[in-house]
Amino acid sequence: xxxxxxxxxxxxxxxxxxxxxxxxxxxxxxxxxxxxxxxxxxxxxxxxxxxxxxxxxxxxxxxxxxxxxxxxxxxxxxxxxxxxxxxxxxxxxxxxxxxxxxxxxxxxxxxxxxxxxxxxxxxxxxxxxxxxxxxxxxxxxxxxxxxxxxxxxxxxxxxxxx
Amino acid sequence: xxxxxxxxxxxxxxxxxxxxxxxxxxxxxxxxxxxxxxxxxxxxxxxxxxxxxxxxxxxxxxxxxxxxxxxxxxxxxxxxxxxxxxxxxxxxxxxxxxxxxxxxxxxxxxxxxxxxxxxxxxxxxxxxxxxxxxxxxxxxxxxxxxxxxxxxxxxxxxxxxxxxxxxxxxxxxxxxxxxxxxxxxxxxxxxxxxxxxxxxxxxxxxxxxxxxxxxxxxxxxxxxxxxxxxxxxxxxxxxxxxxxxxxxxxxxxxxxxxxxxxxxxxxxxxxxxxxxxxxxxxxxxxxxxxxxxxxxxxxxxxxxxxxxxxxxxxxxxxxxxxxxxx
Amino acid sequence: xxxxxxxxxxxxxxxxxxxxxxxxxxxxxxxxxxxxxxxxxxxxxxxxxxxxxxxxxxxxxxxxxxxxxxxxxxxxxxxxxxxxxxxxxxxxxxxxxxxxxxxxxxxxxxxxxxxxxxxxxxxxxxxxxxxxxxxxxxxxxxxxxxxxxxxxxxxxxxxxxxxxxxxxxxxxxxxxxxxxxxxxxxxxxxxxxxxxxxxxxxxxxxxxxxxxxxxxxxxxxxxxxxxxxxxxxxxxxxxxxxxxxxxxxxxxxxxxxxxxxxxxxxxxxxxxxxxxxxxxxxxxxxxxxxxxxxxxxxxxxxxxxxxxxxxxxxxxxxxxxxxxxxxxxxxxxxxxxxxxxxxxxxxxxxxxxxxxxxxxxxxxxxxxxxxxxxxxxxxxxxxxxxxxxxxxxxxxxxxxxxxxxxxxxxxxxxxxxxxxxxxxxxxxxxxxxxxxxxxxxxxxxxxxxxxxxxxxxxxxxxxxxxxxxxxxxxxxxxxxxxxxxxxxxxxxxxxxxxxxxxx
Numbered sequence: 001x002x003x004x005x006x007x008x009x010x011x012x013x014x015x016x017x018x019x020x021x022x023x024x025x026x027x028x029x030x031x032x033x034x035x036x037x038x039x040x041x042x043x044x045x046x047x048x049x050x051x052x053x054x055x056x057x058x059x060x061x062x063x064x065x066x067x068x069x070x071x072x073x074x075x076x077x078x079x080x081x082x083x084x085x086x087x088x089x090x091x092x093x094x095x096x097x098x099x100x101x102x103x104x105x106x107x108x109x110x111x112x113x114x115x116x117x118x119x120x121x122x123x124x125x126x127x128x129x130x131x132x133x134x135x136x137x138x139x140x141x142x143x144x145x146x147x148x149x150x151x152x153x154x155x156x157x158x159x160x161x162x
Numbered sequence: 163x164x165x166x167x168x169x170x171x172x173x174x175x176x177x178x179x180x181x182x183x184x185x186x187x188x189x190x191x192x193x194x195x196x197x198x199x200x201x202x203x204x205x206x207x208x209x210x211x212x213x214x215x216x217x218x219x220x221x222x223x224x225x226x227x228x229x230x231x232x233x234x235x236x237x238x239x240x241x242x243x244x245x246x247x248x249x250x251x252x253x254x255x256x257x258x259x260x261x262x263x264x265x266x267x268x269x270x271x272x273x274x275x276x277x278x279x280x281x282x283x284x285x286x287x288x289x290x291x292x293x294x295x296x297x298x299x300x301x302x303x304x305x306x307x308x309x310x311x312x313x314x315x316x317x318x319x320x321x322x323x324x325x326x327x328x329x330x331x332x333x334x335x336x337x338x339x340x341x342x343x344x345x346x347x348x349x350x351x352x353x354x355x356x357x358x359x360x361x362x363x364x365x366x367x368x369x370x371x372x373x374x375x376x377x378x379x380x381x382x383x384x385x386x387x388x389x390x391x392x393x394x395x396x397x398x399x400x401x402x403x404x405x406x407x408x409x410x411x412x413x414x415x416x417x418x419x420x421x422x423x424x425x426x427x428x429x430x431x432x433x434x435x436x437x438x439x440x441x442x443x444x445x446x447x448x449x450x451x452x453x454x455x456x457x458x459x460x461x462x463x464x465x466x467x468x469x470x471x472x473x474x475x476x477x478x479x480x481x482x483x484x485x486x487x488x
Numbered sequence: 489x490x491x492x493x494x495x496x497x498x499x500x501x502x503x504x505x506x507x508x509x510x511x512x513x514x515x516x517x518x519x520x521x522x523x524x525x526x527x528x529x530x531x532x533x534x535x536x537x538x539x540x541x542x543x544x545x546x547x548x549x550x551x552x553x554x555x556x557x558x559x560x561x562x563x564x565x566x567x568x569x570x571x572x573x574x575x576x577x578x579x580x581x582x583x584x585x586x587x588x589x590x591x592x593x594x595x596x597x598x599x600x601x602x603x604x605x606x607x608x609x610x611x612x613x614x615x616x617x618x619x620x621x622x623x624x625x626x627x628x629x630x631x632x633x634x635x636x637x638x639x640x641x642x643x644x645x646x647x648x649x650x651x652x653x654x655x656x657x658x659x660x661x662x663x664x665x666x667x668x669x670x671x672x673x674x675x676x677x678x679x680x681x682x683x684x685x686x687x688x689x690x691x692x693x694x695x696x697x698x699x700x701x702x703x704x705x706x707x708x709x710x711x712x713x714x715x716x717x718x719x720x721x722x723x724x725x726x727x728x729x730x731x732x733x734x735x736x737x738x739x740x741x742x743x744x745x746x747x748x749x750x751x752x753x754x755x756x757x758x759x760x761x762x763x764x765x766x767x768x769x770x771x772x773x774x775x776x777x778x779x780x781x782x783x784x785x786x787x788x789x790x791x792x793x794x795x796x797x798x799x800x801x802x803x804x805x806x807x808x809x810x811x812x813x814x815x816x817x818x819x820x821x822x823x824x825x826x827x828x829x830x831x832x833x834x835x836x837x838x839x840x841x842x843x844x845x846x847x848x849x850x851x852x853x854x855x856x857x858x859x860x861x862x863x864x865x866x867x868x869x870x871x872x873x874x875x876x877x878x879x880x881x882x883x884x885x886x887x888x889x890x891x892x893x894x895x896x897x898x899x900x901x902x903x904x905x906x907x908x909x910x911x912x913x914x915x916x917x918x919x920x921x922x923x924x925x926x927x928x929x930x931x932x933x934x935x936x937x938x939x940x941x942x943x944x945x946x947x948x949x950x951x952x953x954x955x956x957x958x959x960x961x962x963x964x965x966x967x968x969x970x971x972x973x974x975x976x977x978x979x980x981x982x983x984x985x986x987x988x989x990x991x
Contacts, residue, residue: 008916012659019666019681026678033941033948036673036680039934040666047662053655074915080712087711087883091904094887099897110887111880119876120716129877133884145535147527147892148200148233206894208534208818213825234531236894238672238689245686273679275686322943328677350632350942351674353935356811357755363808366631367943379809379831455824486677 004074005058012051019044083118090114102152102162107134192254192431193228201421202250202258204243206236210375210455214290214419215259217451221442222435239329241268241276248278252426254435257286262418262471263478267329270475270482280471283422287436288462288470289443290452292373294335294392294415295403299362300385302369307389307409310369314345322367323347324358329485332371335392335415337481342411362386373416374399375456392416399456414474418460420467436463495617498843502851507550507844510543511852514551515859518558523566525885526892528575528695529559529758529798530815537822545826546841552822553802553845554852556815557609560758560795561856564601565867568594568787570882572703572889577758577794579698580766583921584779584786586702591782592724593732594868600728600784601791602860604740608796609853611744612751616803617846624807627752629956632939635755636951637960639933642760643926644964645767647971651780651919660913664923667692668930675938687898691931694759696890696903701920703886704907707879709914718874726865728784736788739769743792750793751800754812755932758794758801763925765793771971780919799849805830806842 023044026037076084090113098106111130115121121129141147152158193199201219205211212234219230235243244265247258260283268274296307304310314321325332328351336349350367352358355376362370363385370377370386374397380386381400390406391397392415406413421439423432442448443461452459462470501507521532533556540548563578568585581601588597615623630638643661650657670681671691682688707715728736743765750756750764769789770779779786801812802819809831811817823830834842873881890903913920944950952958 005916008912022681026673026680027676030676031946032675033938033946036676036678040669040680043662043666043669047659047666050655050659050662054659057653057655076712083711083715084708087708088904088908091883091887091900091907095897095901095904098887098891098900107884107887111884114715114880114883115877118711118715119880121876125877129880133881137884137888141526141888141892145524145527147531147535148231148895149888149891150895206534206814207531208537208814208821210821212534213821234895237896238686241686241689242894242896271677273677274689275679275684319945328672328674348943348945350939352939353674353755354814354817356813356817359810360628360754360804360808361631363810364628364631366633379829382829383809383831383833385808451825454827455821 002058006055009051009055009058013048013055016044016048016051020048086118087114099150100153102154102157103149104134104138104162105152105157107137192434193226195228197255198229198231199226199254200250200256201230201232202243202247202256203232203234204236204240204259205234205261207232207234210292210373210457211259211261211417211419213455214452214457217448217455218289218421218439218442221445221448222438224445225438225441226434238274239268239327240264241274244268245277247422248282248424250424252284252424252428254423254427254431257421257423257435260420260422262420262474263331263334264329264417266471266475266478267334267482267485270479271329271486273486280475282425284425284427284432285464285467285471286421286423286432287439287464288418288420288460288467289439290417290419290457291393291460292375292417292419292457293397294332294371295374295377295397295400296339296389296392296406297362297370297372297377297380297386298368298389299365300387302387304369304389305387307406307411310389311339311343311345314347315343318346319348321347321369322350323369323371324350324352324361324367326355326358326372326376327351327353331373331415331417333485334478334481335413336371337484338413338415338477339411341481342413371415374458378456398453398458418470418474420462432464491617494839494843495847497840498845498847499850501546501840501844502550502847506544507547507848508851510547510551511554511848512855512859514554515558515561515852515855517551518555518560519562519856519859519863521555522559522562522564522574524562525566525572525574525889528815528893529556529563529577530818531893532559533815533822534818537818537825540822541825545828546844548826549823549828549841549845550848550852552819553849554855556819557795557798557849557852558856560798561602561605561860564605564791565598566885568597568601569867569870570703570878570885571706572882572886573695573698574889576694576698577762577797578791579694579702579759579924580762580790580921581787582698582702583766584781584783586706587780587782588784588787589871590721592722593782593784594721594871595724595726595864596728596732597784597787598864598867599726599861600732600736600788602857602864604736604743604788604792605795606853606857607740608744608747608792608794609799609856610850612748612796612799612803613846613849613853615748615800616806616849620803620807623749623752623803626749627754627804627808627812630753630755631954632936632943633950633954633957634960635753635936636933636940637954637957637964638753639929639936641960641964641967642764642767642929643933644967644971645764645771646922646925647968648771648776649767649919649921649925652917656916656918657922660918660920660923661926664926665930667697667923668927668934671931674935675942685898687896692902692927693893693896693899694928695893696899697906697927698924699886699890700903700906700908701910701913701924703882704903705910705914707882708907708911710875710879715879716876718876720874720878721871723868723871726868732784735784738772739765739785739789740792742768742772743789744796747793747796748800751797751812752803754804754810756797757813757928758797759928760932761797762790762794763928765789766921767925771967780921799853802849806834806846807832 023037023040027035115126250256388403563574566574567578567581571586573579646661747761750761769785804810811820890899
């Protein structure tokens with residue numbers, strides 16, 4: 001617990017340092033007042049200082065809070081971690097494949113995976129929900145509302161309306 | 163074995179697809195039945211660029227007998243839409259709206275890191291010239307452009323002039339005005355016509371530069387006075403308002419909105435699209451819809467459009483370093 | 489007297505069967521668009537313009553304006569029930585609205601939101617009828633300098649949004665400001681923190697960011713335990729309790745005024761109105777610690793303010809011909825397409841149309857209330873869906889929502905990124921409200937400051953030359969000092985970093 005908080009606060013510190021370095025390369029001041037780098041510089045400096053205060057707070061408060069929170073770890077392991085990684089993977093799949101495969105196929109696969117693998121929903125129910133969420137919604141958006149959702153970039157898939 | 167036969171099958175399939183594509187790309191068959199043309203608009207739905215494009219799309223649908231679907235890909239002042247267009251298949255089924263000077267600026271300004279060049283596109287034709295105007299509040303002491311320029315010369319960088327955004331047509335018009343006359347303004351960049359006009363009416367700024375279509379209401383209510391229109395001819399929407407040219411300053415400015423295809427689109431198809439655009443712009447329905455929005459039709463074919471692009475491009479190119487306050 | 493006569497004439501137009509039907513259709517479509525992911529008020533209104541092409545001008549405008557303010561009702565629903573904001577103006581409602589839903593008070597939250605929206609809309613419309621002239625003068629007082637001062641005042645409320653730790657609240661506030669810097673610099677056109685991605689040139693899109701921070705982070709947290717739970721949330725009573733109604737009176741009253749005034753000022757958005765209302769309510773509350781745990785005030789205030797803002801934003805359209813927000817600009821386009829230039833002269837030239845449309849705002853708001861209160865029961869049924877299914881539906885909803893706003897897959901990526909960030913921040917007890925507040929106000933604050941500098945060519949004294957701006961800046965200082973005095977003596981050592989947030 002204490003360790004993860006120290007890591008988090010250090011990440012903040014490193015992040016603000018990186019931002020500060022990046023903002024130095026931007027113009028700080030110009031003939032008409034603050035330049036592009038003015039605010040980024042000061043903001044990252046303040047964020048860095050606040051991160052340091054947080055680190056000090058963690059170091060000082062550690063003994064007191066160790067008793068109350070000691071038994072609990074901050075981030076999950078095992079099944080919980082696996083589920084979170086699966087969600088992450090499923091969303092990455094959508095980001096990578098929604099445009100090549102087209103909305104309908106990608107969304108169907110996405111929903112089917114989530115419902116079966118993570119929700120443990122029955123197959124017939126999965127098919128119905130994934131079907132409505134992909135093929136059904138596609139029609140609502142494109143036909144009723146005239147909003148274009150991506151069609152498949154693969155020619156023969158696009159040709160059959162996917 | 164299995165793999166190689168699979169590969170062969172894929173090759174055959176690909177060849178068949180390509181053949182099919184080649185056939186359908188033929189100009190006689192363009193646009194093929196049941197095949198929609200996608201019109202990429204790099205601006206949000208509902209803006210004046212989008213509205214003009216949608217009017218044209220519905221007009222062209224009737225002429226071509228094929229669906230023309232508007233796809234909004236807003237962001238980075240149109241750059242996202244332009245990038246997508248430049249990477250589309252050059253078969254005539256993807257075309258895009260382009261706004262001058264915006265698209266030129268994205269190409270010429272190195273900071274924008276555009277993934278396309280001017281010759282990534284094949285112009286189809288120009289639809290609209292939304293001319294720039296210079297306006298002051300009705301009770302302002304400036305009666306003419308000359309008054310404003312003289313005062314700006316007497317008090318350099320004290321007269322505030324608004325634009326509707328950094329590196330917009332308005333911005334380049336002011337820069338060019340400074341260059342032509344030697345006057346120096348304090349240029350204030352707003353984000354859109356609404357906030358800029360509020361500041362003009364609230365006397366927070368001295369003068370306003372925007373497009374004809376954005377000032378019709380305030381002109382009508384008598385709240386503002388237009389000192390000049392940045393066009394070669396008077397605007398049909400504000401008869402009697404003098405042009406810059408007639409006041410001795412040869413300044414053209416505003417937004418030119420036209421249509422592009424990706425480079426490499428067969429000429430026959432481009433000609434067909436260009437002709438369809440011309441026909442659509444001549445129909446009463448399109449004419450009256452555009453007039454209501456204050457959009458002035460200025461049809462130009464591909465060659466004339468390219469010429470304007472080149473001429474205006476030289477003007478803009480010189481002004482780009484100035485536009486970044488460098 | 490004549491105003492009342494005009495208004496009565498307007499009602500005779502608005503209450504004709506045809507126009508009543510258009511107001512009803514518009515309200516229903518508006519609610520639907522608010523609920524649907526990926527279509528915000530502006531795009532939704534724009535997309536439905538063709539639907540009205542064949543209607544007479546009065547009917548078309550009545551229907552489109554009803555769509556416009558109807559979306560404000562709909563956006564709330566998903567915020568409260570699913571922790572996924574349907575549109576930016578309802579984002580803040582997630583914080584307390586969704587907590588209420590988890591406690592079985594979803595019905596009450598939705599009802600109060602509908603009632604608040606109704607009162608806010610009504611208030612702004614009454615202001616339009618009777619006070620349009622003087623109010624317009626107020627709007628014109630706001631140039632870049634005054635805008636900057638107003639943004640400073642908004643951000644000075646930040647410290648009041650702190651939870652247990654002031655340091656963490658400030659860190660989040662600064663992080664929000666840094667995220668607000670992403671994009672093209674407003675004066676020099678230099679790209680900042682864009683990593684060469686043109687999608688970031690205009691800055692981060694707000695909707696994918698908040699969808700990630702709220703909705704996705706929520707699901708990630710639930711995934712720790714299980715996603716296959718077939719238990720659904722409890723629904724509880726649909727009607728607000730006496731205490732809840734009592735607690736909502738003040739926020740609704742303040743939200744109405746705040747939303748209407750902010751609506752008047754071109755450049756202020758509905759999300760600014762709702763966030764400022766939330767911050768104000770927390771500051772004004774006797775129990776600020778209840779905020780974030782399901783305080784009805786955190787729903788009533790913002791939901792009233794964003795609807796008052798929507799109706800208030802129509803005032804400058806009628807009095808100055810200026811669209812005060814991107815959505816109103818779309819509406820202005822609809823006026824133009826019907827051959828009408830919005831502006832003060834319209835009252836002379838087309839009195840029947842103008843007063844008919846204004847009267848229809850009253851009618852439309854009543855329809856929305858009548859439509860939405862019974863629907864509360866229907867919407868709440870959504871919570872009966874077992875979580876094992878609901879989480880997947882929410883994820884699909886968010887993917888479409890993030891993608892749809894700009895048809896950009898990059899925004900889905902942004903949502904994922906902020907989902908992970910939001911999840912991690914939750915773990916360390918960081919409050920999200922300060923970050924969102926500064927993310928919303930930050931870009932406008934920087935732009936208006938730099939714009940002021942452009943006006944004065946670098947002279948800072950311009951900020952104090954305007955009495956209004958100077959007053960606002962002094963008030964911000966008072967707010968800052970008072971919240972600092974309130975907070976710092978109370979923050980003991982060690983206490984600041986422990987404990988867990990009630991779920």
